[in-house]
Amino acid sequence: MRYLAPGSLKEALDILRREDDARCIAGGATLVAMMNADLVAVDVLVGLGRIAELSGITETDDEVRIGAMTRHAEIAASPVLTGALGVVRSAAGQIAHPAVRNMGTIGGSICHADPAADFPAALLAADATIEAASAEGTRQIPIGEFFEDYFETALREGEIVTAIRLPRGPAGARGHHVKFSRVDGDYATVSVSAVLVMAGATCSYARIALGSSGPVPIRVTAAEEALVGSPLDQAAIAEAARLLAEAADPVDDVRGTTEYRLMLIPRLLARALNTLKDGETASV
Ligand SMILES: Cc1cc2nc3c(=O)[nH]c(=O)nc-3n(C[C@H](O)[C@H](O)[C@H](O)COP(=O)(O)OP(=O)(O)OC[C@H]3O[C@@H](n4cnc5c(N)ncnc54)[C@H](O)[C@@H]3O)c2cc1C
Structure with a gap:
């Protein structure tokens, strides 16, 4: 197995396009456990940790944007996630325990698409949009179309979730x-x-x-x-x-x-x- 750690999103997308059996690794909380249990085998692991564009929480008047590599702990402590978006903050704070919240990322959580996870329902209630990028460009996926089945999403081969976009919701929510x-x-x-x-x-x-x-x-x-x-x-x-x-x-x-x-x-x-x-x- 090879481990590659691209420094930019473009580099990561190029690797996914080039390599036949490449898979992203975010926090590793789930993927490493699955590899240890021999549930998945990977030829090329693409670490997303060095890609600055994927981290952090930013806001505009209309929406809050959570980078896919943002850890659960940061989301649980974010002063920006108030009002309607308290639902996402509240979900993050109830995931597992501190060790997992410091390791796991929101992108990894939704891409794994475990129906028992906390973010999927919270993001549905918050009317989120998932931003996904591939070597061909970027597209926006409404949250209601993102989860397709147990552990299956609308993500296509070679795509990386870059961010979760949250509309602010109605006044007073x-x-x-x-x-x-x-x-x-x-x-x-x-x-x-x-x-x-x-x-x-x-x-x-x-x-x-x-x-x-x-x-x-x-x-x-x-x-x-x-x-x-x-x-x-x-x-x-x-x-x-x-x-x-x-x-x-x-x-x-x-x-x-x-x-x-x-x-x-x-x-x-x-x-x-x-x-x-x-x-x-x-x-x-
Ligand atoms: C002991 C334990 C308890 C847990 N309890 C809970 C809980 O109570 N509630 C809860 O919601 N979750 C829970 N989790 C899951 C946890 O939230 C993980 O963080 C999450 O499932 C995976 O996030 P990760 O960043 O570690 O992803 P990884 O393990 O790195 O990756 C998971 C999958 O997503 C893919 N991936 C990751 N990032 C991207 C991306 N940006 N674009 C495309 N594909 C990507 C990977 O290729 C892999 O297939 C628990 C996990 C553990 C180990």
Whole structure:
């Protein structure tokens, strides 16, 4: 195996075009474990760590741009991810434990496309766009089209995810991510990501996404419509949860049975919405 460490995005894309069996390595948290377990074999590893264009969080009036190589810990501590984008910050802070948060990157997380990961649902609720580059140019992939199946994305051969672009969301919005896991630091058995606007006691905007509930993160427009115009009372939350559970297709695995996961959905939805409604995430 050869390890190459390009210093620019152009150089990295040229290597991917040139080499038959080349694979990017970001934080290595997942890929190295898979290589150690003989689950993947790689001829050429392309380290992305020296490419400055892929790191850091920048903002404009309209959006926040997170470079693909930005570590979970930096995202979890970012003062820029407020309001609706608190959902992404909140998800980052709940990934695994500090060692993994200091190692893993948001690009690596979404490219691995583990349906139990925290970012996919949070990015869906935040209406993210994924920026991908290849030797042919750059394209923007709406988050709803990025995750295609278990561990499969819309990324094409030779493409590198360069950034995650987040629109600021509506005025007054707040976002939050909740997860249930067997033990602290584990992947989610089920997770819920929510972005809300409250106009007085009434919900005027809702974006809800479910994680660990099927091959890809799930958003159900009818569930959001059941919340908008309501005071987020028990009846509205129960109806939204019913619609979300209907769309879910959770597996039966070591983290929980299908039935158990379906049971968690209304509870986690209520927890996320009540936290946002009560304003407990205002400083997050
Ligand atoms: C013990 C442990 C616990 C964990 N718990 C959680 C958890 O609770 N929640 C959670 O969400 N995640 C969890 N993770 C996963 C963690 O978030 C990893 O950071 C993430 O899965 C992979 O990120 P990485 O940067 O290490 O990617 P890598 O391991 O380097 O790469 C992963 C894959 O993505 C590809 N890739 C990486 N970057 C790019 C790019 N920019 N463009 C194209 N392809 C790319 C690689 O080729 C590889 O196929 C856990 C991991 C471990 C080891």
